[in-house]
Amino acid sequence: VAEFALIDRLAERVPTDGPGVVLSIGDDAAVLGDLGDELLVAATDTMNAGVHFLDDVSPVALGHKSLAVNLSDLAAMGARPRWALLNLSLPHADPNWLDAFADGFGALAREHEVSLVGGDTCEGAMSIGVTVLGTVPPGQALRRDGAAIGDDIYVSGNLGDAALALRERLAGRLVAEQDARALDFPEPELALGRGLRSQASACIDLSDGLLSDLGHVARQSGLAARVELERLPTSPSLAAIAEDDRFTLQLTGGEDYGLCFCAAPEREKAIRSLAAAEGTRVTRIGQIEAGAGIRCLHPDGSEWLPAASGWEHFREPRP
Numbered sequence: 001v002a003e004f005a006l007i008d009r010l011a012e013r014v015p016t017d018g019p020g021v022v023l024s025i026g027d028d029a030a031v032l033g034d035l036g037d038e039l040l041v042a043a044t045d046t047m048n049a050g051v052h053f054l055d056d057v058s059p060v061a062l063g064h065k066s067l068a069v070n071l072s073d074l075a076a077m078g079a080r081p082r083w084a085l086l087n088l089s090l091p092h093a094d095p096n097w098l099d100a101f102a103d104g105f106g107a108l109a110r111e112h113e114v115s116l117v118g119g120d121t122c123e124g125a126m127s128i129g130v131t132v133l134g135t136v137p138p139g140q141a142l143r144r145d146g147a148a149i150g151d152d153i154y155v156s157g158n159l160g161d162a163a164l165a166l167r168e169r170l171a172g173r174l175v176a177e178q179d180a181r182a183l184d185f186p187e188p189e190l191a192l193g194r195g196l197r198s199q200a201s202a203c204i205d206l207s208d209g210l211l212s213d214l215g216h217v218a219r220q221s222g223l224a225a226r227v228e229l230e231r232l233p234t235s236p237s238l239a240a241i242a243e244d245d246r247f248t249l250q251l252t253g254g255e256d257y258g259l260c261f262c263a264a265p266e267r268e269k270a271i272r273s274l275a276a277a278e279g280t281r282v283t284r285i286g287q288i289e290a291g292a293g294i295r296c297l298h299p300d301g302s303e304w305l306p307a308a309s310g311w312e313h314f315r316e317p318r319p
């Protein structure tokens with residue numbers, strides 16, 4: 001099948017129309033509107049074969065994840081997602097592959113009421129670029145730079161499951177079902193993010209590993225962070241791993257796609273009821289302090305030091 005047949009197959013499987021979509025796929029550009037008093041929030045992320053996914057990954061998972069990682073960025077801003085654009089570079093036009101990819105992408109788009117309104121399809125090494133557009137009321141976007149001294153630090157979900165799944169898969173070992181789901185089908189925390197607009201002082205989504213991501217919050221807020229290691233939310237498969245190895249996965253592994261956020265201590269009750277209402281688990285893991293950098297402390301007060309701090313493109317040597 002050729003380029004336009006691929007676009008048609010996509011459009012059959014992914015919602016392309018919805019609120020604010022005046023003109024969708026099929027013309028030279030989309031026409032979008034209906035923002036009311038809200039502001040536009042935009043995020044984009046690319047996934048390349050060999051860097052972001054293994055060549056044999058399921059196309060359904062790839063479709064889901066390419067949208068999920070973008071929606072996770074909007075979640076971290078407290079935004080409501082509305083529209084998406086999809087840039088597909090594919091080595092060949094395999095309709096079965098495309099249908100499965102579109103089904104994964106489409107199911108998540110439908111769940112969060114996102115319409116696919118445009119994109120580009122071309123031949124080349126496999127690369128998937130997604131752009132999402134969402135909205136947030138003026139002054140309510142969650143940012144990285146708002147943390148204050150004494151704020152509690154929270155994360156949603158568990159840490160390290162996706163990193164463990166990736167490591168086991170690369171080693172050719174069997175991956176536990178729950179860990180494989182964490183790696184292949186991360187669920188963006190959109191409802192939690194929106195609820196945090198009125199509660200959190202700062203927020204980021206966990207893509208590169210807690211140390212790296214919380215490091216951005218601390219640096220951009222001009223402060224330091226203390227992480228208490230015994231508080232890290234840990235799944236049963238992670239709990240079975242030797243501590244030093246486990247901490248490396250949980251703090252530097254990346255691809256968790258939960259939210260890491262800060263809030264004043266008096267917000268704890270409201271945050272716990274918000275998480276309960278959204279059916280997601282949040283864990284308080286530490287506190288914002290004066291100074292700079294991140295300290296990870298054992299219960300006896302001694303410090304744990306990582307061998308590496310998180311994923312960065314172009315950094316050598318690779319772990």
Ligand code: ADP
Pocket residue numbers: 007010024025026027028029030085086087088116117118119120121
């Ligand atoms: P143009 O040549 O004007 O850039 P194209 O012929 O590339 O337009 O695309 C035709 C229409 O299909 C456009 O509306 C474009 O946004 C849409 N489109 C192309 N590829 C994709 C894709 N991968 N996902 C969603 N929409 C797409």
Ligand code: MG
Pocket residue numbers: 027028
């Ligand atoms: Mg054109």
